[in-house]
Amino acid sequence: xxxxxxxxxxxxxxxxxxxxxxxxxxxxxxxxxxxxxxxxxxxxxxxxxxxxxxxxxxxxxxxxxxxxxxxxxxxxxxxxxxxxxxxxxxxxxxxxxxxxxxxxxxxxxxxxxxxxxxxxxxxxxxxxxxxxxxxxxxxxxxxxxxxxxxxxxxxxxxxxxxxxxxxxxxxxxxxxxxxxxxxxxxxxxxxxxxxxxxxxxxxxxxxxxxxxxxxxxxxxxxxxxxxxxxxxxxxxxxxxxxxxxxxxxxxxxxxxxxxxxxxxxxxxxxxxxxxxxxxxxxxxxxxxxxxxxxxxxxxxxxxxxxxxxxxxxxxxxxxxxxxxxxxxxxxxxxxxxxxxxxxxxxxxxxxxxxxxxxxxxxxxxxxxxxxxxxxxxxxxxxxxxxxxxxxxxxxxxxxxx
Numbered sequence: 001x002x003x004x005x006x007x008x009x010x011x012x013x014x015x016x017x018x019x020x021x022x023x024x025x026x027x028x029x030x031x032x033x034x035x036x037x038x039x040x041x042x043x044x045x046x047x048x049x050x051x052x053x054x055x056x057x058x059x060x061x062x063x064x065x066x067x068x069x070x071x072x073x074x075x076x077x078x079x080x081x082x083x084x085x086x087x088x089x090x091x092x093x094x095x096x097x098x099x100x101x102x103x104x105x106x107x108x109x110x111x112x113x114x115x116x117x118x119x120x121x122x123x124x125x126x127x128x129x130x131x132x133x134x135x136x137x138x139x140x141x142x143x144x145x146x147x148x149x150x151x152x153x154x155x156x157x158x159x160x161x162x163x164x165x166x167x168x169x170x171x172x173x174x175x176x177x178x179x180x181x182x183x184x185x186x187x188x189x190x191x192x193x194x195x196x197x198x199x200x201x202x203x204x205x206x207x208x209x210x211x212x213x214x215x216x217x218x219x220x221x222x223x224x225x226x227x228x229x230x231x232x233x234x235x236x237x238x239x240x241x242x243x244x245x246x247x248x249x250x251x252x253x254x255x256x257x258x259x260x261x262x263x264x265x266x267x268x269x270x271x272x273x274x275x276x277x278x279x280x281x282x283x284x285x286x287x288x289x290x291x292x293x294x295x296x297x298x299x300x301x302x303x304x305x306x307x308x309x310x311x312x313x314x315x316x317x318x319x320x321x322x323x324x325x326x327x328x329x330x331x332x333x334x335x336x337x338x339x340x341x342x343x344x345x346x347x348x349x350x351x352x353x354x355x356x357x358x359x360x361x362x363x364x365x366x367x368x369x370x371x372x373x374x375x376x377x378x379x380x381x382x383x384x385x386x387x388x389x390x391x392x393x394x395x396x397x398x399x400x401x
Contacts, residue, residue: 016349017339049293073105082339084114111130129156162258163236263302279292279313318358
C-alpha cells in the first residue's frame with residue numbers, strides 16, 4: 001500500500017481506505033440509502049458551484065483562521081461525527097480527537113462512537129464537541145449532557161434528522177445489520193484484507209460503544225451494549241420539548257444538527273439554540289432530500305445574518321468549503337474525508353486529510369483574490385455576478401431608450 005505521504009487529495013485517502021477494508025466495512029462508510037440519489041445530489045451541488053475570481057488583489061499573505069462562538073480556530077472547518085469509526089481502525093475516534101487538537105479545529109464526536117467522550121477529552125480538551133442522539137429513555141440523553149458539562153466541553157450538537165432508522169440497502173445486502181449476519185462470500189472477501197482482519201479479531205471483534213457502556217448491565221459485551229443503543233435510538237417520539245429540556249440542562253453552546261427546512265430553523269433559534277448545522281446526514285437518511293448546500297441560502301434568509309450556520313454532507317475539497325462560506329455558511333464540518341484518513345493511516349492519516357483541505361483552501365483563496373475569510377461572500381458566486389450584470393445591463397438599456 002502506498003504511504004500516507006503520497007496522498008495528494010481526499011480521493012487518494014479514500015482509495016487507500018478502500019484497499020485496507022473488507023467490502024462490508026467500506027460500504028458502511030461509503031454507502032447512502034436506497035438508490036443513493038442523495039450521495040450524487042450532495043456531490044453535484046458542490047460540483048455545480050462556480051467561483052468567479054477577481055485579480056490584481058494582493059493575496060501574498062493569506063489567512064484562513066475562523067472565529068466561531070467567540071473561539072478562533074486555525075481553519076473554517078472541523079471534523080463531523082462518524083459513528084463506529086473504531087471498527088474501521090482501532091482507536092479511530094482518539095486519532096480524530098488528537099488530530100483536531102493538533103490542528104486546532106473542532107471535533108464533533110459521534111453519539112455512536114467507540115471511544116468515550118472522557119477518553120477523547122483528555123486528548124482534545126478545548127476542541128472536543130459531542131453529538132447527542134435522542135433516546136427513548138430521556139434520562140440517558142440528559143446524563144450524556146451532564147457528562148459533557150462535567151468534562152467542560154464547550155459545545156454539544158443535538159441530532160434531529162434520525163427520527164427512524166434508514167433503509168441502508170448496501171448494509172442489508174452485506175449483512176451489516178443487527179445482529180451481524182455475514183455471508184460466506186462476505187467472509188471470503190474479507191480475507192483479502194488480512195491486516196484489518198487480524199487487528200479486528202485481536203482487538204476482540206466489534207468494538208464497544210464507549211459512551212453507552214455505562215448504561216448497560218455490568219459486564220455487558222460490545223454486542224449487548226450495541227443492542228441497548230439500537231433499542232434506545234432512534235426515538236420517533238422526540239419533539240421540540242425534548243430540545244427545550246436539553247437547552248435547560250446545557251449551559252454551553254447548543255447546536256441543532258440536521259436542519260434542512262427554513263421553518264425548523266426559525267423554530268430552533270426561537271427556542272434558544274445557538275447555531276444550526278445544515279445537514280442531510282451525509283445522504284444516509286432520506287434519499288430524496290436536497291443537498292444542504294442548496295438549502296443553505298434559504299436557511300440563511302430565514303434566520304438572518306447573526307445566527308451561526310454550519311454545514312456538512314458532501315464536502316471533499318477545500319473549494320467546497322470556500323463555496324459554502326460564500327453561500328452563507330460560517331463554518332464547515334466534514335466526516336468521510338477525515339474518516340478515510342483515519343482508516344487508511346491512523347493519526348497520520350487524519351492529519352493528512354486536514355492538511356490537504358487546509359492547503360486547498362489556501363490555494364483557492366489566492367486564486368479568487370480573497371486574502372482572508374472576511375473577504376468571502378456571494379459576490380464570488382457566478383449566480384450573483386450574473387444577476388448583477390443583468391441588472392446593470394438592464395439599467396444601461398433603459399437609459400439608451
